[in-house]
Amino acid sequence: MKIITQPDEIQSWTMQRRCAGERLALVPTMGFFHEGHLALMRWAREHADALLVSLFVNPTQFGPREDLKLYPRDPERDARLAEETGVDVLFMPEAEAMFPEGYATWVEAPSLCRGLCAVQRPTHFRGVATVVAKLFVLTNPALAVFGEKDWQQLAVIRRITRDLHLPVEIHGRPTVRESDGLAMSSRNVNLGPEERAQAPAIHRGLLYVARLVGEGEADATLLLAALGEIYAREIPLGHVEYMAVVDPDQLYPVEEVTGPVLVAVAVRFANARLIDNILISRK
Numbered sequence: 001m002k003i004i005t006q007p008d009e010i011q012s013w014t015m016q017r018r019c020a021g022e023r024l025a026l027v028p029t030m031g032f033f034h035e036g037h038l039a040l041m042r043w044a045r046e047h048a049d050a051l052l053v054s055l056f057v058n059p060t061q062f063g064p065r066e067d068l069k070l071y072p073r074d075p076e077r078d079a080r081l082a083e084e085t086g087v088d089v090l091f092m093p094e095a096e097a098m099f100p101e102g103y104a105t106w107v108e109a110p111s112l113c114r115g116l117c118a119v120q121r122p123t124h125f126r127g128v129a130t131v132v133a134k135l136f137v138l139t140n141p142a143l144a145v146f147g148e149k150d151w152q153q154l155a156v157i158r159r160i161t162r163d164l165h166l167p168v169e170i171h172g173r174p175t176v177r178e179s180d181g182l183a184m185s186s187r188n189v190n191l192g193p194e195e196r197a198q199a200p201a202i203h204r205g206l207l208y209v210a211r212l213v214g215e216g217e218a219d220a221t222l223l224l225a226a227l228g229e230i231y232a233r234e235i236p237l238g239h240v241e242y243m244a245v246v247d248p249d250q251l252y253p254v255e256e257v258t259g260p261v262l263v264a265v266a267v268r269f270a271n272a273r274l275i276d277n278i279l280i281s282r283k
């Protein structure tokens, strides 16, 4: 596995491979790999001739009071896991190389950033969209793979890719979960033992809402009230930042479930903010 840190070097490496007719896959990450990342890499490996993984804790997607410093890092372990998983190139740029002094260009999709995570993290998706667009320019992939846990992020990336005619296929892959249902996240290591014991209720609550919809409940207000009760009872150490029933593509709030909806939540613990979601199609 090759490790590249310089933007111009990754650009010429990928250009050569594309010119040789190879189909490149990109898995953008912020590192501290878990099984969720590795599943994305394995899937990407099967659908491309060469696999690139970027490992960059992007400062522009963290707000001034957010957890950039707390974000867990272990680049050596990540490099080892990436190599074992069949990654061809690990791109690990420094922040100054990606966002040098005087950097001034941003990519945004504001219509998808009015609700959900954007309420508490107003500049987050601008940072994500910008870094992902830059990674696409630098690595010129035929396909890029993202996890569905970050559903709003995936919707923003799909939209900027479409609107800017970026020549890359975007693939979303299912959330990988611990055996107790907790969505895998690099931030889970920042949970205390009691918080970790309560956190699986995030997913259990979402499954309960899916069951209610399956039984015929269509009123989003009632569904969210039921979810709120579960969270109040089972996650006393977590503060529910939002719970929402939204259209899965446009992300606007839905009052009555008549077709597919996404139920999305964010729960804040002392040192970790966790998100999760479930896609429900009305039978």
Ligand code: PAF
Pocket: 028, 029, 030, 031, 056, 058, 061, 128, 131, 132, 150, 153
């Ligand atoms: O999902 C992530 O890890 C990040 O938001 C991403 C897509 C790598 C952009 O920094």
